Every structure is written in C-alpha cells, then in structure tokens.
Amino acid sequence: MRTLNLGILAHVDAGKTTLTERLLHAAGVIDEIGSVDDGSTQTDSLALERQRGITIKSAVVSFTIGDVAVNLIDTPGHPDFIAEVERVLSVLDGAVLVVSAVEGVQAQTRVLMRALQRLRVPTLIFVNKIDRRGARFETVLQGIRDKLSPAIVAMGSAGGLGTRGASFAPYRAGDAPFARELVELLADHDDALLAAYVDDESAVSYAQLRGGLAAQARRARVHPVFFGSARTGAGVDELTAGIADLLPAAEAGGDGPVSGTVFKIERGPRGEKIAYVRMFSGTVRTRDRLRIGGDGEGKVTAVSGPDGGAAIAAGQIGKLWGLGDVRIGDAIGTPRTAAPGRQSFAPPTLETVVVPRRRADRGALRVALDQLAEQDPLIDLRQDELRQEISVSLYGEVQKEVIQATLANDFGVDVTFRATTTICIERPDGTGAAAEILGEEPNPFLATVGLRIDPAPIGSGVEFRLEVELGSMPFAFFRAVEETVKETLRQGLHGWEVTDCTVTMTHSGYAARQSHAHAVFDKSMSSTAGDFRNLTPLVLMSALRRAGTRVYEPMHRFQLEIPADTLGAVPPVLVQLGGVPQATAIRGPTCTLEGEVPAARVHELRRQLPALTRGEGILETAFERYHPVRGEIPDRPRSDNNPLDREEYLRRLAGR
Numbered sequence: 001m002r003t004l005n006l007g008i009l010a011h012v013d014a015g016k017t018t019l020t021e022r023l024l025h026a027a028g029v030i031d032e033i034g035s036v037d038d039g040s041t042q043t044d045s046l047a048l049e050r051q052r053g054i055t056i057k058s059a060v061v062s063f064t065i066g067d068v069a070v071n072l073i074d075t076p077g078h079p080d081f082i083a084e085v086e087r088v089l090s091v092l093d094g095a096v097l098v099v100s101a102v103e104g105v106q107a108q109t110r111v112l113m114r115a116l117q118r119l120r121v122p123t124l125i126f127v128n129k130i131d132r133r134g135a136r137f138e139t140v141l142q143g144i145r146d147k148l149s150p151a152i153v154a155m156g157s158a159g160g161l162g163t164r165g166a167s168f169a170p171y172r173a174g175d176a177p178f179a180r181e182l183v184e185l186l187a188d189h190d191d192a193l194l195a196a197y198v199d200d201e202s203a204v205s206y207a208q209l210r211g212g213l214a215a216q217a218r219r220a221r222v223h224p225v226f227f228g229s230a231r232t233g234a235g236v237d238e239l240t241a242g243i244a245d246l247l248p249a250a251e252a253g254g255d256g257p258v259s260g261t262v263f264k265i266e267r268g269p270r271g272e273k274i275a276y277v278r279m280f281s282g283t284v285r286t287r288d289r290l291r292i293g294g295d296g297e298g299k300v301t302a303v304s305g306p307d308g309g310a311a312i313a314a315g316q317i318g319k320l321w322g323l324g325d326v327r328i329g330d331a332i333g334t335p336r337t338a339a340p341g342r343q344s345f346a347p348p349t350l351e352t353v354v355v356p357r358r359r360a361d362r363g364a365l366r367v368a369l370d371q372l373a374e375q376d377p378l379i380d381l382r383q384d385e386l387r388q389e390i391s392v393s394l395y396g397e398v399q400k401e402v403i404q405a406t407l408a409n410d411f412g413v414d415v416t417f418r419a420t421t422t423i424c425i426e427r428p429d430g431t432g433a434a435a436e437i438l439g440e441e442p443n444p445f446l447a448t449v450g451l452r453i454d455p456a457p458i459g460s461g462v463e464f465r466l467e468v469e470l471g472s473m474p475f476a477f478f479r480a481v482e483e484t485v486k487e488t489l490r491q492g493l494h495g496w497e498v499t500d501c502t503v504t505m506t507h508s509g510y511a512a513r514q515s516h517a518h519a520v521f522d523k524s525m526s527s528t529a530g531d532f533r534n535l536t537p538l539v540l541m542s543a544l545r546r547a548g549t550r551v552y553e554p555m556h557r558f559q560l561e562i563p564a565d566t567l568g569a570v571p572p573v574l575v576q577l578g579g580v581p582q583a584t585a586i587r588g589p590t591c592t593l594e595g596e597v598p599a600a601r602v603h604e605l606r607r608q609l610p611a612l613t614r615g616e617g618i619l620e621t622a623f624e625r626y627h628p629v630r631g632e633i634p635d636r637p638r639s640d641n642n643p644l645d646r647e648e649y650l651r652r653l654a655g656r
C-alpha cells in the first residue's frame with residue numbers, strides 16, 4: 001500500500017469541506033454526504049465550525065483509492081486562520097487547490113499557490129461550483145494561467161455550466177488538440193519527447209504523454225486542472241483518479257532513524273494532549289522514548305497509526321499520546337536537515353489586549369490562553385508585567401470572535417477586547433556600534449561587550465555573528481549575549497520588534513575565576529552570565545540609537561469588485577483610508593479595482609463597503625509587504641525592561 005498525504009487548500013467558501021465529503025463518499029467511507037450548511041460534515045466537527053459554517057481548524061480524514069492510502073487534510077480558507085495552513089504545508093506530499101468557477105482566482109488563492117510552489121508541493125487544481133450561476137470555463141482557465149502558473153493543462157471540458165446538470169468530460173486518447181497541448185506543456189522539461197514528436201506526431205503514444213504528464217505533475221512542474229461540482233458530484237470521479245495517478249504516493253518504509261514533525265495538537269476528552277505527527281523516516285511505537293524539538297524528551301504512551309494500528313512508519317500520519325511538552329512544529333527524533341525553516345505566510349499583523357470580564361478570572365485566562373497558544377503558536381501571547389495585561393496577536397476580527405467564543409465555551413472565561421491595533425516592525429536605518437569595556441567607566445558590570453548592528457535584506461530576520469575569537473571567553477557567555485540580543489530586539493526604539501538586521505559582536509572580555517589555592521570563588525570579581533545578560537541590552541540599545549530605526553506598517557493587497565456605477569464613490573474613500581488603487585478593469589456591469597491598503601484600515605473599508613456599493617461590493621485582501629509609516633510614528637507601549645533610559649534601567653535592575 002502506498003501513502004499520500006494530501007492537503008485541500010483554497011480561499012474561504014470555495015468548497016473544500018464539501019469536496020472532502022464527496023471524496024469520502026466516493027471512497028465508500030461514508031454512506032451519506034454531509035452538508036456544511038446543516039453542520040453535518042466529517043471535517044467541520046467543532047461546534048463553532050458547525051454554527052458558523054466555516055472551517056477553523058485543519059482536520060485529517062483517511063480513505064483509499066485503489067492501492068493508495070490517502071490522508072486528506074481539510075484546511076480553513078479564511079485568511080484569519082492561515083496559521084492552520086502554514087502548519088500542514090510541511091507534511092504534504094501533494095495538494096488540491098480549489099478555485100471557484102464563479103469567483104475565479106482570488107487574492108488568497110495566489111497567496112496559497114505561491115507557498116505551494118515555494119515548497120515544490122505537487123498540486124492539482126480543481127475548479128469547483130460549475131453548477132452555480134455565473135460559472136465560467138475559459139475565463140477561469142485564463143485567470144489560472146495568468147495569476148497562478150502558466151504550466152497548467154485542462155484535463156477535460158465542462159458542459160451545462162451554471163445548471164444542476166453541469167458536467168465534466170475528460171479528454172481521452174485520440175483527442176488531437178489535447179495531445180498537442182500536452183506536448184507543448186511537457187516539452188519544456190522533456191527534450192526527448194519534443195524530438196520524437198517533431199519527427200513523427202503519431203510516434204508518440206497517448207500513454208507516453210500521460211506518463212510524461214504524471215512524471216512532471218509529481219515533481220510540481222505542471223498542474224493538471226479538473227472542473228466539477230462538489231455539490232452535485234460532477235467531475236469528482238475524475239479528480240479522484242487524478243489524485244491517485246498524478247500525485248506522488250510513496251511506499252511506506254520503516255527503516256532509518258526516527259524523524260517526524262508535529263503539525264497539529266488537540267486535547268482529548270480528559271484534557272490529555274494528542275499530537276498529530278507525520279513521519280519522514282523510521283517508525284514510532286508505543287513506549288518509545290523520543291527526542292522532541294531541540295532538547296526535550298518524552299515517552300509515547302499510546303499510538304494511533306493508519307487503520308488504528310499501533311505504529312506509524314515513514315510517510316504516514318498518526319496520533320501520539322503522552323508527549324506532555326510537545327508543541328506544534330516540533331521535530332520528533334532526528335530533525336530533518338532539509339526542513340524548510342522559513343515561514344510561508346506573513347505573521348499576524350494585528351494585536352489586541354484580552355481583558356477578563358471578572359477580575360477573578362485573571363489566572364484562569366492566562367492558563368486558557370497558554371493552552372490555545374500551544375495549539376496555535378502564532379497567537380503569540382505578550383504579558384505586560386507593568387500593567388498586568390495580556391495581548392494576543394491576530395490575523396483579523398473573525399479570529400478574535402473565535403478566540404472569545406472558545407474561551408467562553410471551553411474554559412468558562414468571559415472576555416472583552418481593547419481596540420485592535422496594527423503590529424508594526426522596525427528596521428535599522430543605518431549602521432550603529434557601541435561598546436562597554438570591563439573596568440572602564442561607566443560600565444557597571446564585569447563584562448566587555450561591543451556590538452554593531454547593520455541592516456540586512458528584507459525578510460532575512462535577525463542574525464548574530466562574531467567578529468571576536470570564539471575561544472576568547474567561555475561559550476556560556478557568548479550564548480548569554482546572543483540570547484539577550486534576540487530578546488532585546490523584541491522592542492526597538494519605538495517599541496516594535498526590530499528585524500532584518502545583523503548584530504555582530506565586536507568586543508568581548510571577562511574577569512576569570514580566581515584560582516589561588518585558598519581563595520574562594522568571589523562573585524564580585526568574577527564574571528557571570530548575568531553580567532553579560534545585564535550589559536548586552538545597554539550596549540545594543542546604544543548601537544541601535546546610533547543606527548536609527550524606521551517603523552514599517554503592514555500593507556494588504558486588495559481586490560475589490562463593485563458595480564460599475566459606484567466607481568465614482570469608492571476610490572475617494574479608498575484614498576482617504578490610505579489606499580492606493582493601482583489597476584481598474586471594467587467588465588460589463590462590474591468593475592474590479594486592485595491596489596494596496598494599510599492593514600490597519602482594512603476593517604474600516606470592509607465596514608463602509610456595503611453602504612458605498614448597495615451591498616454588492618466584494619473585498620478580498622491579503623498581506624503584501626511592510627511599508628514605511630507615513631505621518632505620525634506609532635509607539636507601542638513598552639512591556640520589557642529595555643534600557644531606553646539608562647538610569648532607570650540600572651535602578652530597576654538594582655531593585656530586583
């Protein structure tokens with residue numbers, strides 16, 4: 001039996017969950033097809049998902065197609081839950097990207113396809129909802145070609161578009177235009193095929209072409225496109241066959257060192273932690289002792305593998321119990337060296353302070369949020385010790401409502417939120433350096449630290465380098481400096497996280513332990529890691545002040561569909577909200593506007609849109625980039641002990 005771990009990805013409401021039901025039904029796993037609208041599907045199993053009719057958490061279901069065991073992961077499409085998609089990307093062997101035949105390629109579709117391409121995940125495209133009024137074939141196909149990838153091929157034609165009888169007719173052997181299209185598509189990467197075809201068209205058999213297509217689709221070089229309807233089932237059999245034929249299912253093997261990754265964490269009925277793991281090599285069994293993350297360890301108390309078996313082998317997905325400290329994204333066993341370390345999607349750009357309605361719930365709220373953060377690391381709690389407040393990072397208002405409902409339903413904690421604010425970032429504007437030498441005024445610590453901060457390319461994060469000899473002092477002191485540098489950069493000159501920079505250690509020095517035969521260890525004369533931890537923020541903030549920083553705010557790319565006769569009313573409002581319309585296209589009675597708008601104003605734009613467009617406007621946005629803040633620079637309230645003010649910092653340290 002071969003295994004295929006398959007993700008279904010798309011923009012919100014494209015029909016992923018409905019399609020999942022169809023695939024389960026086609027495979028004989030369920031007798032009746034559940035409906036999202038009635039809250040009866042397999043994968044939208046949370047109460048909140050059923051109430052709202054949207055997917056919030058990724059869910060795994062399994063079925064077989066011939067000799068292929070498919071683990072299908074149904075993901076949420078709403079951009080507020082993109083973190084759920086992020087986590088499953090690294091465990092996929094293949095994906096089905098769903099596009100609506102009515103709405104076509106959307107901003108979120110592009111974001112997802114870009115991530116799939118970057119990770120080279122083999123991807124089929126399914127154009128869904130061909131039964132819905134307004135469904136189109138050529139236009140959608142062209143949109144896919146223009147906006148997603150030129151390396152695509154329609155696997156058939158669709159008829160009866162926009163009616164319940166809409167159908168998909170796959171192209172077959174002997175279909176000359178299809179064969180020609182395949183040759184053109186495949187020839188880019190297959191010279192032999194092109195040469196044979198140019199020599200003699202009939203010399204290349206249809207079977208050869210199909211074989212070539214499968215080979216290149218499995219390497220993510222080309223993307224076959226299917227059409228159909230998850231609601232009526234049209235095209236679903238062809239898609240099912242395509243999943244087995246055109247995506248890379250692999251024989252599960254149990255050899256090699258144990259290595260896997262945790263992509264989902266759930267709590268069982270008794271609060272016990274359940275970790276979903278995908279194995280890359282080796283086999284996990286009950287009672288195995290495993291390395292978790294970098295330096296943790298845990299003992300597996302129970303395993304649920306494929307078909308409920310008690311082992312999970314390389315290539316498979318399963319559940320593990322007993323790993324108390326495990327977190328999402330942790331490696332199990334030997335970390336994969338080739339693991340893509342970089343995040344695929346933008347981090348959350350909003351944050352809000354969570355306030356319990358009852359003061360007595362403060363402790364319970366902290367525990368509850370910690371548990372939520374363990375299932376969703378991007379919630380990124382920030383505890384403000386001074387004001388005794390907790391803030392959480394957010395992707396949007398829907399996520400905020402979901403957090404509120406989850407806290408109330410699952411933890412019995414009623415909360416409200418302060419106004420949502422945008423999360424900006426700081427980047428150094430130039431180079432800055434500073435040093436404090438042991439024994440020289442005004443350095444109050446037994447340590448020498450010199451640091452230089454330089455700007456680094458966008459998206460590169462923070463890198464720490466040494467320009468001093470590694471042997472010049474104990475390694476623990478270097479580690480203390482590096483950790484403190486990263487910690488300190490969480491709040492820059494304006495209180496925002498500082499990123500895209502290199503910090504270089506230019507000076508180092510310490511006072512050695514005395515080694516006289518009788519002398520006892522004298523802390524006042526020997527350096528400790530604490531000296532380095534205390535001194536580093538002072539030096540780094542001086543260097544940063546010399547470099548200067550610039551504050552950047554997140555910008556979204558928007559796509560706005562409005563009735564053409566409202567074109568006079570919408571752009572002025574866009575501009576007033578800081579938006580920059582860049583392209584306008586009028587197609588009959590509708591007009592499409594595209595451009596950028598500050599993330600901070602998206603919610604307001606969404607609020608005003610119905611009144612401006614008689615309720616017909618459709619707005620889609622996705623994070624695009626960071627842009628220097630225009631006008632007044634927003635400061636984030638400080639929640640750290642950073643030494644913006646040297647005297648106050650030293651007083652606070654002395655008072656601890």
Ligand SMILES: Nc1nc2c(ncn2[C@@H]2O[C@H](COP(=O)(O)OP(=O)(O)OP(=O)(O)O)[C@@H](O)[C@H]2O)c(=O)[nH]1
Binds near residue numbers: 130231
């Ligand atoms: N007419 C028609 N409606 C469909 C089709 N597929 C799904 N729908 C409807 O579209 C809506 C959204 O379907 P879902 O399956 O929840 O979409 P989804 O992509 O899982 O949505 P999220 O997980 O929330 O992103 C529901 O009302 C479905 O009944 C289809 O092929 N034709």
Ligand SMILES: [Mg+2]
Binds near residue numbers: 074075077
């Ligand atoms: Mg869904």
